[in-house]
Structures are given as structure tokens and as C-alpha cells.
Amino acid sequence: xxxxxxxxxxxxxxxxxxxxxxxxxxxxxxxxxxxxxxxxxxxxxxxxxxxxxxxxxxxxxxxxxxxxxxxxxxxxxxxxxxxxxxxxxxxxxxxxxxxxxxxxxxxxxxxxxxxxxxxxxxxxxxxxxxxxxxxxxxxxxxxxxxxxxxxxxxxxxxxxxxxxxxxxxxxxxxxxxxxxxxxxxxxxxxxxxxxxxxxxxxxxxxxxxxxxxxxxxxxxxxxxxxxxxxxxxxxxxxxxxxxxxxxxxxxxxxxxxxxxxxxxxxxxxxxxxxxxxxxxxxxxxxxxxxxxxxxxxxxxxxxxxxxxxxxxxxxxxxxxxxxxxxxxxxxxxx
Amino acid sequence: xxxxxxxxxxxxxxxxxxxxxxxxxxxxxxxxxxxxxxxxxxxxxxxxxxxxxxxxxxxxxxxxxxxxxxxxxxxxxxxxxxxxxxxxxxxxxxxxxxxxxxxxxxxxxxxxxxxxxxxxxxxxxxxxxxxxxxxxxxxxxxxxxxxxxxxxxxxxxxxxxxxxxxxxxxxxxxxxxxxxxxxxxxxxxxxxxxxxxxxxxxxxxxxxxxxxxxxxxxxxxxxxxxxxxxxxxxxxxxxxxxxxxxxxxxxxxxxxxxxxxxxxxxxxxxxxxxxxxxxxxxxxxxxxxxxxxxxxxxxxxxxxxxxxxxxxxxxxxxxxxxxxxxxxxxxxxxxxxxxxxxxxxxxxxxxxxxxxxxxxxxxxxxxxxxxxxxxxxxxxxxxxxxxxxxxxxxxxxxxxxxxxxxxxxxxxxxxxxxxxxxxxxxxxxxxxxxxxxxxxxxxxxxxxxxxxxxxxxxxxxxxxxxxxxxxxxxxxxxxxxxxxxxxxxxxxxxxxxxxxxxxxxxxxxxxxxxxxxxxxxxxxxxxxx
Numbered sequence: 001x002x003x004x005x006x007x008x009x010x011x012x013x014x015x016x017x018x019x020x021x022x023x024x025x026x027x028x029x030x031x032x033x034x035x036x037x038x039x040x041x042x043x044x045x046x047x048x049x050x051x052x053x054x055x056x057x058x059x060x061x062x063x064x065x066x067x068x069x070x071x072x073x074x075x076x077x078x079x080x081x082x083x084x085x086x087x088x089x090x091x092x093x094x095x096x097x098x099x100x101x102x103x104x105x106x107x108x109x110x111x112x113x114x115x116x117x118x119x120x121x122x123x124x125x126x127x128x129x130x131x132x133x134x135x136x137x138x139x140x141x142x143x144x145x146x147x148x149x150x151x152x153x154x155x156x157x158x159x160x161x162x163x164x165x166x167x168x169x170x171x172x173x174x175x176x177x178x179x180x181x182x183x184x185x186x187x188x189x190x191x192x193x194x195x196x197x198x199x200x201x202x203x204x205x206x207x208x209x210x211x212x213x214x215x216x217x218x219x220x221x222x223x224x225x226x227x228x229x230x231x232x233x234x235x236x237x238x239x240x241x242x243x244x245x246x247x248x249x250x251x252x253x254x255x256x257x258x259x260x261x262x263x264x265x266x267x268x269x270x271x272x273x274x275x276x277x278x279x280x281x282x283x284x285x286x287x288x289x290x291x292x293x294x295x296x297x298x299x300x301x302x303x304x305x306x307x308x309x310x311x312x313x314x315x316x317x318x319x320x321x322x323x324x325x326x327x328x329x330x331x332x333x334x
Numbered sequence: 335x336x337x338x339x340x341x342x343x344x345x346x347x348x349x350x351x352x353x354x355x356x357x358x359x360x361x362x363x364x365x366x367x368x369x370x371x372x373x374x375x376x377x378x379x380x381x382x383x384x385x386x387x388x389x390x391x392x393x394x395x396x397x398x399x400x401x402x403x404x405x406x407x408x409x410x411x412x413x414x415x416x417x418x419x420x421x422x423x424x425x426x427x428x429x430x431x432x433x434x435x436x437x438x439x440x441x442x443x444x445x446x447x448x449x450x451x452x453x454x455x456x457x458x459x460x461x462x463x464x465x466x467x468x469x470x471x472x473x474x475x476x477x478x479x480x481x482x483x484x485x486x487x488x489x490x491x492x493x494x495x496x497x498x499x500x501x502x503x504x505x506x507x508x509x510x511x512x513x514x515x516x517x518x519x520x521x522x523x524x525x526x527x528x529x530x531x532x533x534x535x536x537x538x539x540x541x542x543x544x545x546x547x548x549x550x551x552x553x554x555x556x557x558x559x560x561x562x563x564x565x566x567x568x569x570x571x572x573x574x575x576x577x578x579x580x581x582x583x584x585x586x587x588x589x590x591x592x593x594x595x596x597x598x599x600x601x602x603x604x605x606x607x608x609x610x611x612x613x614x615x616x617x618x619x620x621x622x623x624x625x626x627x628x629x630x631x632x633x634x635x636x637x638x639x640x641x642x643x644x645x646x647x648x649x650x651x652x653x654x655x656x657x658x659x660x661x662x663x664x665x666x667x668x669x670x671x672x673x674x675x676x677x678x679x680x681x682x683x684x685x686x687x688x689x690x691x692x693x694x695x696x697x698x699x700x701x702x703x704x705x706x707x708x709x710x711x712x713x714x715x716x717x718x719x720x721x722x723x724x725x726x727x728x729x730x731x732x733x734x735x736x737x738x739x740x741x742x743x744x745x746x747x748x749x750x751x752x753x754x755x756x757x758x759x760x761x762x763x764x765x766x767x768x769x770x771x772x773x774x775x776x777x778x779x780x781x782x783x784x785x786x787x788x789x790x791x792x793x794x795x796x797x798x799x800x801x802x803x804x805x806x807x808x809x810x811x812x813x814x815x816x817x818x819x820x821x822x823x824x825x826x827x828x829x830x831x832x833x834x835x836x837x838x839x840x841x842x843x844x845x846x847x848x849x850x851x852x853x854x855x856x857x858x859x860x861x862x863x
Binding site: 139140141142143145259260261262265270271302305308309312 | 346347348349399401402404405406408409412413414415418419422423425426483769
């Protein structure tokens with residue numbers, strides 16, 4: 001291939017025909033961003049492009065930045081490249097970025113999941129020749145249950161905590177996972193939120209995304225005024241002194257990693273809920289199959305194992321080193 | 335399996351002992367009798383015979399999942415548990431079985447004597463019928479080692495809650511050679527005559543190490559002293575003209591020590607002795623001599639001559655068919671001494687002598703000579719004390735010589751270099767902190783080459799995860815560490831650093847749960863740091 005549409009540079013994934021980067025990890029002039037999580041949307045870029053849905057959270061997290069927004073499915077010409085953004089189903093506003101140059105199509109999927117979570121725009125397969133995929137849960141031991149089943153477990157736990165006079169403390173990443181969990185919860189009592197979660201809630205509500213009512217936890221909150229409450233907070237807050245004001249409590253964590261007993265026990269919470277915003281094993285394979293792509297680039301996750309499996313099953317698969325999945329606590333975000 | 339799977343979920347989801355005990359007690363109140371028996375059996379280390387090799391299980395699981403074997407093998411160390419890997423990797427089943435625990439145990443027992451295709455069909459169809467949680471437990475039954483964070487002690491406590499029987503009595507009832515096939519709930523738990531089984535031992539009374547000066551124990555005249563021997567704690571039972579030898583790990587060792595077979599010739603029925611099994615030739619031989627005997631179920635003649643054993647008796651638990659554990663120690667000793675006087679010179683049972691002293695200072699002087707007596711230190715026993723069950727503070731103390739020791743669990747292994755290449759010789763050890771194992775020291779020395787070869791073969795088969803050259807191994811083996819000092823160290827996860835740690839002994843006799851704890855380590859730090 002003389003002139004590949006995308007190349008892998010020390011700064012990030014680069015498109016020579018359009019002179020732009022996708023989710024770069026070093027400072028560059030023009031960055032197309034799949035979604036607002038910190039390992040994909042970093043500060044210090046000259047100009048950003050992201051979906052209109054992702055833009056408010058991008059501003060919330062990165063401050064005053066120059067953003068060009070685009071809607072799902074809209075095409076834009078940048079230099080010699082035609083780009084468009086397509087739903088990735090990961091978090092609200094998350095996108096796969098399609099880049100076409102002279103009839104050759106590449107798709108950078110960022111992070112994605114196939115199940116419709118009711119909050120993010122649902123994943124849509126995009127036909128392409130070259131597909132860049134994550135592999136966070138690229139092992140056959142990861143197979144998610146349908147969201148409604150986990151929702152049932154989650155609500156049963158909440159109700160059982162309430163019945164015992166305990167506060168249910170749920171640890172979840174503040175962008176995406178926290179809001180998804182809120183939509184999974186039934187009307188069983190007040191939902192209290194940590195400031196980091198509520199900040200994102202406010203941004204999403206302001207742009208018209210419906211979320212259940214929540215109360216932000218303040219310094220002087222009196223938990224007795226919120227009997228049967230469920231608290232959503234970043235996992236790190238649950239082990240800190242911050243959590244003490246909630247009296248008798250049980251702690252749950254929501255992440256794909258909770259599928260493994262060893263990790264669940266290491267987290268030492270009372271409960272682990274297997275809720276992930278990433279594709280599971282069969283999700284990854286289905287997504288890859290549906291692109292019709294022959295060339296697969298495997299990024300963050302179980303890259304070696306997943307790429308080997310793809311190669312054995314007829315794909316041109318290779319591993320690409322990126323800096324995704326490294327920022328913040330990826331174990332919690334997943 | 336559903337009841338049992340629900341029980342497991344409740345146990346696994348909680349880190350609190352009280353919650354676990356309550357969950358178990360509720361289960362004992364409601365479960366079917368045979369399921370209860372099997373639950374007790376599993377949590378006290380009894381398990382059905384292994385019906386299939388793990389190699390076959392991996393192959394079949396990969397096939398059923400439609401995956402290449404290598405992918406299974408790559409997934410296994412990441413999950414870290416074979417039973418769990420299989421449960422997760424198989425396609426989700428749409429059904430969940432209502433059959434009880436016993437049904438599944440019988441199903442897999444039936445598979446041990448059939449042709450392989452039938453066995454395979456039995457297992458794969460079980461997988462298809464069970465949901466993921468049930469599958470995990472079924473696989474745990476298949477792969478042995480039913481360790482899921484429930485100790486026998488915890489289970490006994492729950493049983494006490496459910497049955498209204500005292501914990502100590504239940505601990506005694508649960509010992510011995512029973513299986514769910516050989517007994518029933520009534521005989522095991524409820525029947526008045528709990529001594530029906532001639533082989534049933536009493537729970538051992540275990541001493542704590544004495545860390546303060548002995549005068550903190552009060553007047554020396556209230557105490558008896560004897561040497562602390564470096565052998566294997568053993569209980570010798572003479573009933574119905576037979577003899578039974580038990581280790582404190584609740585293992586029946588009768589066949590390993592054929593020397594003791596002569597005991598019923600001299601000792602009357604209805605006698606139970608507590609003592610130390612020692613290799614003996616005109617006095618105790620070093621522990622190494624005894625060690626050769628431990629692993630062997632049948633003993634070659636040569637070894638019998640090289641390292642003959644005796645029971646060095648120091649307590650009497652049953653006499654004339656009566657449980658005398660409530661009788662004061664002094665009285666029990668007196669009866670024991672009378673019994674031993676009647677024994678011939680060459681009897682395989684001898685009386686471990688008592689140390690005479692008028693005050694603590696005199697005893698301290700004798701203790702300093704312990705090495706010359708081939709002892710590890712001194713045992714202190716309160717003259718008026720009953721024989722208690724388990725490790726209880728107060729009446730028995732080990733007053734060891736000053737080399738510090740701690741029992742720790744091996745969790746990581748790494749291959750050595752040079753002469754030791756291809757052998758696993760560099761190990762990381764951990765102590766318990768609640769249900770977790772906290773690494774606290776590394777060690778490279780102290781084992782013989784033979785032991786290094788043995789542990790190497792074991793590490794290869796029991797690797798859970800690899801971190802480059804370091805392998806995380808199944809926590810199973812307990813080693814005693816000797817070390818010269820202990821200091822605070824912020825560099826170590828455990829907060830302590832040991833001076834000159836070495837593996838002083840491979841404690842094959844010691845159950846995993848009985849390794850020391852982080853609290854023990856901190857206590858040592860306070861005392862010696």
C-alpha cells in the first residue's frame with residue numbers, strides 16, 4: 001500500500017491526505033475526537049472536531065477550546081479526505097470516525113459497544129476496508145448479559161440495601177457509566193450524586209438528554225433526610241473519607257471487569273455489577289464482521305490474543321501500539 | 335444446585351464474617367439433608383474423587399465453546415481459576431438446574447468409572463444444563479480444592495447456630511473419617527452418642543507463642559513446663575483394639591507410622607494420647623529425618639531403620655473410654671505418667687518429661703539450653719487447665735527460642751539463574767489479612783535441591799498468571815520462615831522488612847488457613863522491631 005489513508009505516528013493516528021489526527025495523545029494542530037473520555041480527548045490541540053452531542057462535555061472537561069461540531073452521518077471534506085462520524089454506542093456523542101480517500105475507506109472505532117443502552121446513540125456498523133478496533137475485553141471469557149438483566153440485579157440490590165436501612169453506594173465512572181446506571185435504576189428512592197458525576201449530569205441535561213432527578217451531595221448533607229438513597233460516585237471516592245457521611249452502607253462497583261471473581265474480590269466491595277460500555281468478545285467479533293473490512297488494527301486491550309484469533313480466522317490483523325486505555329483508572333472506566 | 339449456588343453467592347458477596355455465618359446457618363436450616371452433609375463435607379476438606387483430568391476439561395471446554403485450545407489456555411491465567419474460566423468461556427446457558435448439590439455430586443461420581451466418551455457427554459451436558467454460577471461450582475467440584483473463602487471454623491460456627499449444639503462439640507463431631515455416604519445428619523450432628531466412630535479424634539488444642547516475659551502469666555507455681563519438640567503434632571487413638579494416628583491438620587496418618595501399630599499391645603482400649611511424633615534414636619533426631627517420612631504413605635524398610643518414629647506423649651484426652659479433657663492438666667499428666675510407667679523400654683510411645691523449676695528465672699535458664707535438649711523451646715501449660723479445642727489464648731503457651739519464625743503462603747515464584755536455571759527458587763510469600771494474602775517477603779534459600787525440584791514441578795502445574803518471568807501460583811503451600819529481625823519498611827507493601835529470612839521448613843502438614851496473619855507480623859514488629 002503506497003499511500004495508506006491512515007498511519008500510526010508517535011503523536012497518534014494520522015491522515016496524510018487531510019493533515020489531521022484522530023484522538024492524538026500529543027499536541028497537534030487538528031484533532032478529530034471519537035469521544036470525550038480523557039484517554040481519547042486530551043487537552044492542548046489547536047482545533048478539535050467532534051459530534052455536536054459530544055461537544056458540551058468536551059468543553060466541560062477541556063475548557064475553552066476551538067471545536068468544530070458535526071452531526072452523525074454528515075460528511076465533511078478535509079484536504080483530500082472525506083470524513084464522517086457514526087454512532088459508536090459507547091457514551092453520549094461517541095463516534096466511529098470514517099475516513100475516505102480515493103475510494104479507500106478506514107474507520108477508527110474509538111471505544112464502542114453494540115448493545116443499545118438507551119442513553120447513547122446506538123452503534124451502527126460502517127462498511128470499510130480497514131477497521132481500527134479496541135480490544136479491552138477481547139477475551140472469550142467476557143460475555144455480557146443484556147442490560148435489563150443487570151438492571152434487575154442492580155435494583156434488587158438497591159431495594160435490599162434500603163430495606164436494611166443502608167445507603168447503596170455505587171462506584172462508576174463519571175462520564176457515561178454513571179448516567180447509564182441512572183437510567184437503569186427504577187424509582188426506588190432518591191439518587192444522590194458526587195460532584196464529579198453531577199457536573200456531567202448538568203451538562204447533559206442542558207443539551208436535552210433526559211436523566212432521572214438527582215441530588216448533588218454537599219459538604220453538610222444529612223443522609224437521614226434521604227432514607228433509602230443510592231449514591232453514585234467515582235470509585236475512588238467510595239473508599240475515601242467522603243463516603244463516611246452516608247452511615248451504614250453497602251458498596252457496589254459497575255464495570256466489565258466485575259465479570260472476574262478475582263478482580264471483584266480485590267475491589268473488596270460488597271457487590272460487583274457487570275456493566276460495560278465496551279464490546280464483549282462476541283460484540284467485537286460481530287462489529288468486525290459487519291464492517292466487511294479485511295484489515296483489522298487492534299489497539300488497547302488484549303491485543304496479542306485478539307489479533308492472533310482474528311488472523312487465524314482469515315483477517316489481516318495487526319497490533320497497533322496506542323496510548324488509549326492508559327489515562328485515569330481504566331479498570332473503573334471500563 | 336440452586337440453593338447451593340445462592341449460598342455461594344451470598345458467601346462470596348460478603349467480606350463480613352457475621353453475614354457469612356448467617357447465610358450458612360440459614361442454608362443449614364432449609365437445605366435437603368444430603369445437600370447439608372455434602373456442604374459440611376466440602377467445607378471441611380472432604381471432596382468427591384476427581385472424575386476427570388484438568389487437561390480433558392480444558393479440551394472439552396474449548397470444544398464446547400467452539401474455540402481453539404490456545405485461546406482457552408491464554409484466557410485461563412488471566413482469569414486465574416480453571417473452574418471460573420470454563421464457566422465463563424462456555425456459551426451462556428438458557429437454563430438453570432433445580433437439582434440439588436447431591437444430585438450433581440453423584441452425577442460426577444458416576445463418571446469416574448465410565449469410558450471417556452460417556453464421561454465427556456456427562457460433563458458437557460451438565461455444563462449445558464447449569465447457569466454460569468452453578469457451572470462454576472460444578473467445575474470446582476470437578477477440579478477439587480473447594481476453596482471459596484469459607485473456613486471450617488466459620489462453617490462450624492454456622493452449624494452451631496443452626497443446630498443449637500456447642501461449637502466445640504461440633505468441631506469434634508466433624509473430625510474423623512466420615513463421608514456423606516457413611517453417615518447421616520442425625521448421626522453426625524444430633525445423635526447423643528457422638529463417639530460411635532472409633533477413629534474420631536478430638537480437636538487439637540493449639541498454643542499461642544509467648545511474646546512477653548513469662549512473669550506476665552502470674553505465679554510460676556501455677557504452671558507446668560515441658561520441652562517444645564520439633565516434630566509433628568499427633569493424636570494416637572486406641573479404641574476397639576485398633577489404633578489411629580491423626581495429624582493436627584486432621585489427616586489420618588496411621589499407615590505412615592507403622593511403628594505405632596504396636597501401641598494397642600500395651601495401651602488399653604479407650605485411650606487417646608496427644609503428643610509429638612518424632613524421629614528417634616536414643617533421643618529426638620532433627621526434623622529433617624522426620625520430614626522424609628511425612629510425604630510417604632508407605633514406608634520403605636530402609637527408612638524405617640534410618641528414621642524410626644515414636645510418639646512422645648504429653649497429654650491424655652481419653653482414659654478408660656472417658657473423655658477426660660475437662661480434668662485439670664496436672665491430673666491428666668499424672669494418669670499419663672502412670673500409663674507410661676507400665677510401657678516396655680522399646681515401646682513406640684514414651685512420656686515427654688516435665689521440666690522442674692522453682693521460679694521463672696530458673697525456667698528461663700533451662701529454656702536457654704533447649705537446643706542442647708534438641709528442643710525448640712519450652713511449652714507452658716497451666717496446671718489447672720482443661721484441654722480446649724482450637725487455638726485459644728490463656729492456658730498453653732509456646733515459649734520458643736529467639737529465632738523468629740512465621741508461617742507464610744507462597745504466592746509468586748520465579749526461576750533462578752545459573753545453577754538454579756529451570757528451577758523455581760525465588761519466591762514471594764504472603765500472610766493473611768482477612769481473606770487476602772499480603773506479600774511481605776521474598777526468599778531464595780533454605781530448601782534442599784530435592785525440595786526445589788518438587789516445588790518447581792508444582793509451580794509449573796499451578797501457575798495462575800504470568801507477569802513476565804514471575805508466576806502467580808495457587809496459594810496452597812505454607813512455609814515456615816526463620817529470620818533474625820524485623821523492621822518497619824515503607825518500601826514493602828506489608829510495611830515490614832525481615833532480616834535474613836530463609837525458608838526453614840516446608841509445612842506440608844499445615845493447612846493454608848493456618849498461615850500467620852498481618853496482625854501476627856505487626857505484633858512481632860512491636861515486640862522485636
